Amino acid sequence: MLEKSKKLFERAQQFIPGGVNSPARAFKSVGGTPVFLEKAKGSILTDVDGKEYIDYVGSWGPMILGHAYEPVIEAVKETAAKSTSFGAPTEIEVKMAELVKQMVPGVDKIRMVNSGTEACMSAIRVARGYTGRDKVIKFEGNYHGHGDSFLINAGSGALTLGQPSSPGVTEGTAKDTLTANFNDLNSVKKLLNEYEGEVAAIILEPVAGNMGCIPPKKGFLSGLRELCDAHDVVLIFDEVMTGFRVAMGGAQERYGVTADLVTYGKIIGAGLPVGAFGGKQEIMDVVSPVGNVYQAGTLSGNPLAMAAGYALLSELYENPLHYDELEEKTVKLARGLKDVLEEHGVPFVLNQVGSMLSVFFTEEEEVIDFKTANTTDQAFFKAYFHQMLENGIYLPPSPFEALFLANSLTEDHLRKTIEAADESIKVALDNV
Incomplete structure (x- = not known):
C-alpha cells in the first residue's frame, strides 16, 4: 500500500524542504511515509492509491461539517x-x-x-x-x-x-x-x-x-x-x-x-x-x-x-443543533476508546472538550500542562498510529495534536473507529 504516496514523497523531497510544506505532514515523529491525499467527502478521505480513511484531522479543524460540504x-x-x-x-x-x-x-x-x-x-x-x-x-x-x-x-x-x-x-x-x-x-x-x-x-x-x-x-x-x-x-x-x-x-x-x-x-x-x-x-x-x-x-x-x-x-x-450532535458523537467515541483502553489495561488520560479530544498514553492521573503532556508514551503512540492508519483511521501524526470530529461522522464510522482502536491497541502492546 501507499505505493503512489511513496513515489510522490521521493519526488517532493527533491524540490520541497523535507518533501512537505508544513512540518507535521512529514510523519517525522511517527516514521513512515506521509499519506498523499487525492479527495475527500464528508468524513472519508481517499489517498492517491485509492485507499479510504475515516478522518479525525479535518484539515486541522475547519471541516466541522465534513469535507466538500x-x-x-x-x-x-x-x-x-x-x-x-x-x-x-x-x-x-x-x-x-x-x-x-x-x-x-x-x-x-x-x-x-x-x-x-x-x-x-x-x-x-x-x-x-x-x-x-x-x-x-x-x-x-x-x-x-x-x-x-x-x-x-x-x-x-x-x-x-x-x-x-x-x-x-x-x-x-x-x-x-x-x-x-x-x-x-x-x-x-x-x-x-x-x-x-x-x-x-x-x-x-x-x-x-x-x-x-x-x-x-x-x-x-x-x-x-x-x-x-x-x-x-x-x-x-x-x-x-x-x-x-x-x-x-x-x-x-x-x-x-x-x-x-x-x-x-x-x-x-x-x-x-x-x-x-x-x-x-x-x-x-x-x-x-x-x-x-x-x-x-x-x-x-x-x-x-x-x-x-x-x-x-x-x-x-x-442550525446550532450541529453542536449538540457533534458533542454527542465525541462523547460516544470517547467512551468507546476508554472502554477499549481499560479492557487492555493501558494507562491513559483522555481529555475532551466539545468535538476535540486527545488520548495520552501516560501513568499520570491528569494531563493539565506541557510537563504532564510530555509524559505520553511516544513509542506506543507510534505503533498505535500506524496500525490505526492500516485499519483505515486517519489520526493526527503526532501524540501532541488534538483530534477534530466532524458532524458528517456516522454511527457506523464511530463503531469502526472503536473496533480499529481495539485491534490497534493489541498490536501496539505486542510491538512496544
Missing part, C-alpha cells in the same frame, strides 16, 4: 466565476464581519487576514500599539503560528520535532516573550509582578490543542481575565482551533470569559487559507487606516475564502 462548494464555484481576487472591498467581507459579531461575544470589529499565524502576529502588534508596552506572556506548549514572538517553548510541530524554539529568532525578540505554565495562575502573577508595567498582552489557547487537547482548569481563564484587568494587560484568546468549534461563540462562550482580542484561522474560510483577529472597538480602532498600527494584505478578505466561510458559519449560526 455542498453549500461551501457551491459558494466557491459561484464566486470564482466572478473572479478569484480583487484587492478591493467586496460585500461578502461586510456580511462576514456582521455574522461573526452576531456569533461571538466581545467582537465589536474584526480584520480579515490570510492565516492563523498572521492573525496572532497582528493581534500582538495591536496590543503593543494599544498599550505602548513591549513584553508578551505566552504559555509553555501553546502554539500561535510561526511568528518570531511565538517560537519560544512552542507546542505542536516544534514540540513534536523536539525543537521548542527556532534558529532565526533573535535574542531581542526572545527577551520580550515571557513564558508561563498553562493552568498555573501563580506563574502568571509572578511574571506580571516582576515586569510590572511592561507587559502588553497575555496570549493563550483557551483550550490547548497543540500539546494535545488540554482544557483550562476551573477558574484559570477567569483568573487571567482578572489579572489582565488589574494590570491593564490585553487578554488574547487564540481560537484558531476552538473558534466556532467548541461552541458557536468559541471558548469565550463555552467558559463565559470574554477576551479583549481573539484570533481565528482557517475555519473563517471553511478550510481555505485565511485568518482573522477581532475584539473590542477601542483596541481595534488603533489599526490602520483608523489608527496608526499598520497591518495590510492584498489577499485579506479574499472573496473565495469569505464566500466559503460565510456559507459554513451561516449554517452553524442558523
Whole structure:
C-alpha cells in the first residue's frame, strides 16, 4: 500500500524542504511515509492509491461539517466565476464581519487576514500599539503560528520535532516573550509582578490543542481575565482551533470569559487559507487606516475564502443543533476508546472538550500542562498510529495534536473507529 504516496514523497523531497510544506505532514515523529491525499467527502478521505480513511484531522479543524460540504462548494464555484481576487472591498467581507459579531461575544470589529499565524502576529502588534508596552506572556506548549514572538517553548510541530524554539529568532525578540505554565495562575502573577508595567498582552489557547487537547482548569481563564484587568494587560484568546468549534461563540462562550482580542484561522474560510483577529472597538480602532498600527494584505478578505466561510458559519449560526450532535458523537467515541483502553489495561488520560479530544498514553492521573503532556508514551503512540492508519483511521501524526470530529461522522464510522482502536491497541502492546 501507499505505493503512489511513496513515489510522490521521493519526488517532493527533491524540490520541497523535507518533501512537505508544513512540518507535521512529514510523519517525522511517527516514521513512515506521509499519506498523499487525492479527495475527500464528508468524513472519508481517499489517498492517491485509492485507499479510504475515516478522518479525525479535518484539515486541522475547519471541516466541522465534513469535507466538500455542498453549500461551501457551491459558494466557491459561484464566486470564482466572478473572479478569484480583487484587492478591493467586496460585500461578502461586510456580511462576514456582521455574522461573526452576531456569533461571538466581545467582537465589536474584526480584520480579515490570510492565516492563523498572521492573525496572532497582528493581534500582538495591536496590543503593543494599544498599550505602548513591549513584553508578551505566552504559555509553555501553546502554539500561535510561526511568528518570531511565538517560537519560544512552542507546542505542536516544534514540540513534536523536539525543537521548542527556532534558529532565526533573535535574542531581542526572545527577551520580550515571557513564558508561563498553562493552568498555573501563580506563574502568571509572578511574571506580571516582576515586569510590572511592561507587559502588553497575555496570549493563550483557551483550550490547548497543540500539546494535545488540554482544557483550562476551573477558574484559570477567569483568573487571567482578572489579572489582565488589574494590570491593564490585553487578554488574547487564540481560537484558531476552538473558534466556532467548541461552541458557536468559541471558548469565550463555552467558559463565559470574554477576551479583549481573539484570533481565528482557517475555519473563517471553511478550510481555505485565511485568518482573522477581532475584539473590542477601542483596541481595534488603533489599526490602520483608523489608527496608526499598520497591518495590510492584498489577499485579506479574499472573496473565495469569505464566500466559503460565510456559507459554513451561516449554517452553524442558523442550525446550532450541529453542536449538540457533534458533542454527542465525541462523547460516544470517547467512551468507546476508554472502554477499549481499560479492557487492555493501558494507562491513559483522555481529555475532551466539545468535538476535540486527545488520548495520552501516560501513568499520570491528569494531563493539565506541557510537563504532564510530555509524559505520553511516544513509542506506543507510534505503533498505535500506524496500525490505526492500516485499519483505515486517519489520526493526527503526532501524540501532541488534538483530534477534530466532524458532524458528517456516522454511527457506523464511530463503531469502526472503536473496533480499529481495539485491534490497534493489541498490536501496539505486542510491538512496544
